[in-house]
Amino acid sequence: MSPIRYKNLTIWLIIGLLLALLAAAGYATRGYWKPRRVVGMVQAVVYGTPTPLPTPTPRATFTVFPTWTPAPLQPEAQSILIGAGDIEKCGGEGAGQTAGEIEEIMEKLSSFQEIEIFTAGDNSNDAGSPDEYKCFAQDWGRFKNLIHPAVGNHDYFTPLAEGYYDYFGAAAGDPTKGYYSFNLGAWHIVMLNSNCAQVGGCDAGSPQESWLKADLAAYPARCTLAVWHEPLYISGDKNAEFTQPFWQDLYNAGAEIVVSGHQHQYERFAPQDARGRLDLSLGLREFVVGTGGAILEPPLTNDIRRNSETIISQEHGVIQFTLYPTRYEWQFIPVDSQAKADSGQGECH
Numbered sequence: 001m002s003p004i005r006y007k008n009l010t011i012w013l014i015i016g017l018l019l020a021l022l023a024a025a026g027y028a029t030r031g032y033w034k035p036r037r038v039v040g041m042v043q044a045v046v047y048g049t050p051t052p053l054p055t056p057t058p059r060a061t062f063t064v065f066p067t068w069t070p071a072p073l074q075p076e077a078q079s080i081l082i083g084a085g086d087i088e089k090c091g092g093e094g095a096g097q098t099a100g101e102i103e104e105i106m107e108k109l110s111s112f113q114e115i116e117i118f119t120a121g122d123n124s125n126d127a128g129s130p131d132e133y134k135c136f137a138q139d140w141g142r143f144k145n146l147i148h149p150a151v152g153n154h155d156y157f158t159p160l161a162e163g164y165y166d167y168f169g170a171a172a173g174d175p176t177k178g179y180y181s182f183n184l185g186a187w188h189i190v191m192l193n194s195n196c197a198q199v200g201g202c203d204a205g206s207p208q209e210s211w212l213k214a215d216l217a218a219y220p221a222r223c224t225l226a227v228w229h230e231p232l233y234i235s236g237d238k239n240a241e242f243t244q245p246f247w248q249d250l251y252n253a254g255a256e257i258v259v260s261g262h263q264h265q266y267e268r269f270a271p272q273d274a275r276g277r278l279d280l281s282l283g284l285r286e287f288v289v290g291t292g293g294a295i296l297e298p299p300l301t302n303d304i305r306r307n308s309e310t311i312i313s314q315e316h317g318v319i320q321f322t323l324y325p326t327r328y329e330w331q332f333i334p335v336d337s338q339a340k341a342d343s344g345q346g347e348c349h
Contacts, residue, residue: 079185080113081321082106084292085120085152085229085261090135094316095293097335099139101318105333116184117143120261121152121194121229124163125294128155133167139293147171150191151178152229152261156198179208181215186325188221190250192228194243194260204245212246216253222326223348224255231260231288233276235305238263248274250284254349256328259319261290264297266312266319266332268342269305278307282349287330291317315339 082102088095106115123140124132140147149172155164165175173180178193190212196202202209216224230240232247240262247258251274271283291312299313317334332342 077185077325078113079187079323080109080115081118081184081187081189081225081323082115082318083118083120083147083259084289084318085150085259086122086125086264086290086294087119087140087292088124088126088132088136089294090124090126090132092293092295094295094335095136095139098291098293098316098318099142101333101335102140102143105318105320114185115146116148117146118189118191118227118259119147119149119292120227120259120289121150122154122261122290122294123149123152123167125154127157128152128161128163129158130163130166133163136167144168148182148189148191148227150227150229151193151195153195156195161195161198177208177211179211181219183219183221185323186221187223187225187323188216188219190215190224190226192226192243192246194228194230194240196242202242202245204248206245209245209249213249216249216255220253223323223328224250224253225257225259225321225323226250226255227259229260230262231286232258233269233272233286233305233307234260234263234288235267235300235308235311236263236303239305244274247284251282254282255284256346256348257321258284258286260286260288261292263288264290264294265300266291266310266315266317266342267308268310268332268344270307270309271346272307276305276307285346287319287332289317289319289332291315291334310342312340312342317341 082105084098102117109115124136126132149168151161151164151172155161165172172178177199179191181188181190192212193199193208200207228243228246230243232240232243267288269286271279271285273279273283293316296314300311312332315334315336317332320331320333322329327345327347329345330343334341
């Protein structure tokens with residue numbers, strides 16, 4: 001018998017002897033008779049205590065970054081300018097109706113919109129007396145802290161337009177001038193006095209024209225809007241040609257819009273230069289909005305001026321300008337929701 005076989009026989013004899021001894025000692029009856037445990041004990045006797053395995057190297061961990069969420073889009077900055085001219089006639093209903101229209105518009109506007117109101121003259125369409133401005137106060141007076149007024153010819157039926165300047169106070173500017181400007185969002189707004197004889201004229205070189213030229217140079221805004229009472233261009237026979245120097249200065253400065261009143265209807269013109277020629281590139285768009293509440297005039301049936309695009313007669317209403325940094329939108333909103341309206345948009349020069 002070879003030595004290897006002899007050695008193996010000896011090992012198994014030892015294993016048998018150990019098993020017999022364990023059984024005799026009563027381990028089986030105490031619950032220690034576990035074949036796997038016994039084999040382990042035998043292996044320890046034969047081969048020695050096993051060497052423990054090394055602790056495994058921990059796996060690399062990865063940081064999970066949060067998912068990027070884009071910021072919500074912000075609405076395009078915009079300002080709102082609402083108004084009309086030729087407003088109050090004591091005892092009439094028109095001014096109260098247009099005031100109600102403005103309230104409805106303001107309720108619909110969102111909180112991020114800056115809102116101001118203008119008037120285009122003849123705020124009192126009688127004689128502009130202090131007593132007659134009490135009628136104005138009952139209707140449009142609810143917006144007094146938002147109003148930027150322009151003075152009209154009826155206001156000067158009271159000497160020095162005392163009723164007008166007393167009612168509006170500092171908002172109307174210097175009572176010896178009646179012209180001023182302000183900024184609304186990205187826009188520059190100029191309020192002028194077309195009662196030229198009351199303020200030293202409107203011709204080139206006059207105090208007001210010189211002021212206008214300097215004001216436009218001091219505030220070279222991308223977008224500019226001007227308001228005065230008597231329109232340079234209008235269908236019919238009420239053209240105020242003496243305001244042409246205003247138009248020329250505004251045209252030279254790249255302004256966009258002129259708003260007037262005086263004629264009690266709504267009319268919109270295509271962009272024009274200071275000579276009434278169509279100019280789609282640099283011309284000013286004129287809106288005549290004499291629809292604020294005074295007695296309306298009969299519809300025009302002839303003498304429609306060239307470049308007139310829309311005329312709405314026999315309807316009270318207001319115009320709303322939505323002014324963006326580089327463009328604008330307009331809406332003429334009649335009191336009668338079933339009546340003809342007008343809307344559109346344009347780009348700043």
